[in-house]
Amino acid sequence: MLLLFIFQLFFDFVMTAAIATSGDNRVEQVHLSLSGNMNEMIVTWLTQSPLPNVTPFVSYGLSADNLKWTSKATTTKWADEGEKSVHRYTHRATMKNMSPGQRYYYSVGSSQAKSNIFWFTQPDPSQPLRMAIFGDLSLNKGFSIDPLINATHSGDLDIIIHIGDLAYDLQDDNGNVGDDYMNAIEPMAAYIPYMVFPGNHEVSHNFNHMVNRFTMPKNGVYDNNLFWSLDFGMIHFVSLNTEYYAEGMSKETKAQYEWFVDDLKENKAKWLIVLLHRPLYCSTKSAKGCHDPQDIITREGNADFPGLEQVFIDNKVDVVFYGHKHTYERMWPMKHGIPIKSEDSSYIKNPEAPVYILTGAAGCHSHSGPDDSIAQPFSIARLGNYGYTKFHLHNSTHISTHFIDTSDNIGKPLDRFYIEKQ
Structure with a gap:
């Protein structure tokens, strides 16, 4: 039984490594932008591989340890014009009902990989x-x-x-x-x-x-x-x-x-x-x-x-x-x-x-x-x-x-x- 258990651990390790090298679903290039609605904040990020059967999303909240809200992302697959015609995957999500002047914490990704926790202060158009x-x-x-x-x-x-x-x-x-x-x-x-x-x-x-x-x-x-x-x-x-x-x-x-x-x-x-x-x-x-x-x-x-x-x-x-x-x-x-x-x-x-x-x-x-x-x-x-x-x-x-x-x-x-x- 011990040998079987060790073999199973080794098998799981090999499979995990194989999955990691066969596709890159790490979150990259996170950036914010305004939509024109001052109660929204858009977040965009990229993965180098697709996310099959997985929904990308942003989770956000008023503290880093309580990201209680979630917004689903849309995904665009697009090809680079280089000789390798590399495909990339851009993910976009909108955080809504934001309060001007309030600090929010957020993380983006999917069940396969998440980003670090970032933060931003929702712009307040009543201020300088x-x-x-x-x-x-x-x-x-x-x-x-x-x-x-x-x-x-x-x-x-x-x-x-x-x-x-x-x-x-x-x-x-x-x-x-x-x-x-x-x-x-x-x-x-x-x-x-x-x-x-x-x-x-x-x-x-x-x-x-x-x-x-x-x-x-x-x-x-x-x-x-x-x-x-x-x-x-x-x-x-x-x-x-x-x-x-x-x-x-x-x-x-x-x-x-x-x-x-x-x-x-x-x-x-x-x-x-x-x-x-x-x-x-x-x-x-x-x-x-x-x-x-x-x-x-x-x-x-x-x-x-x-x-x-x-x-x-x-x-x-x-x-x-x-x-x-x-x-x-x-x-x-x-x-x-x-x-x-x-x-x-x-x-x-x-x-x-x-x-x-x-x-x-x-x-x-x-x-x-x-x-x-x-x-x-x-x-x-x-x-x-x-x-x-x-x-x-x-x-x-x-x-x-x-x-x-x-x-x-x-x-x-x-x-x-x-x-x-x-």
Whole structure:
């Protein structure tokens, strides 16, 4: 009997090892996002293998030892465009009936494997908002990753918005680069919402990784994470996919434009912030600055591609953030190429047109600085540091931004800027 018992233990051990090596159902790449409903929080994660006859879920509650609520997840099987055509499995669940300002604890997975217990504080739109905004962040020279993680866990940030160009590139090495990047940002993205939309490095195979790795608010047109809007208290955020312009996708551009115009008709928020990937204005090595065909068509439009700048002006957009150029630059309020200057460039009252901020310096291999560009008449500040922009909604009359250095003087705030609007 003893020999039989030992044999059974050995058999169970071998079978367990075989199952572990035949499929990888470990929970990876946990990240939060907003749905647009401030009483919800979406959690998305990934497994490398399917979960046959198993239902993935999130369990959550008010303490780490009492995760009393459960929400089932949906699963998307999708193929990477690499030569190995690797299949991955993205799981998405929505935690509902959340109370703003309340801390929640949660764990995701299935009966086969569970994640660690994470926590988040449900955003409270009645309170001031502190947000990191940046583009162009990779693991190679990704100097902003650790400072963003530290800012998240010290309670300095409520939301992160990554405005395109993630990982460089999510699809590389059969998607392994994307896996590595998503695991690297989990220590921040599992604790505060990590909002995204595509840049030029996410275009591959019809935005395959952007569509399948993330869960953004539904736009009612394509519902594919490529453009979205949401209200956060006094602010209305709109993200737009400028790659539709750069890739010559006229049909999609027009659909997005019509959605954008209709979205703004419904907007009643005090502040209006637009998020892009490609710049409308910036300083470059060219004497004309950002004046490539892709810049002009996005800004001014033509018969097939409706331009965006006039819509920004007509609807009194306050700030437009974008990346793509791997540096930081803040500009005066701009109206059709003309800067609207005032007495104090760091404190602008009741601007007549949008302020434009280029914040593509979070960390990639081809960083640039002021010496790499010719300052334009509309330029206020240009910085050569790695870092991200911190946006602060103070109240109904004041917002501010400043640049957080993440390389030379980690955490040092630079280029403080305020808008006052009565």
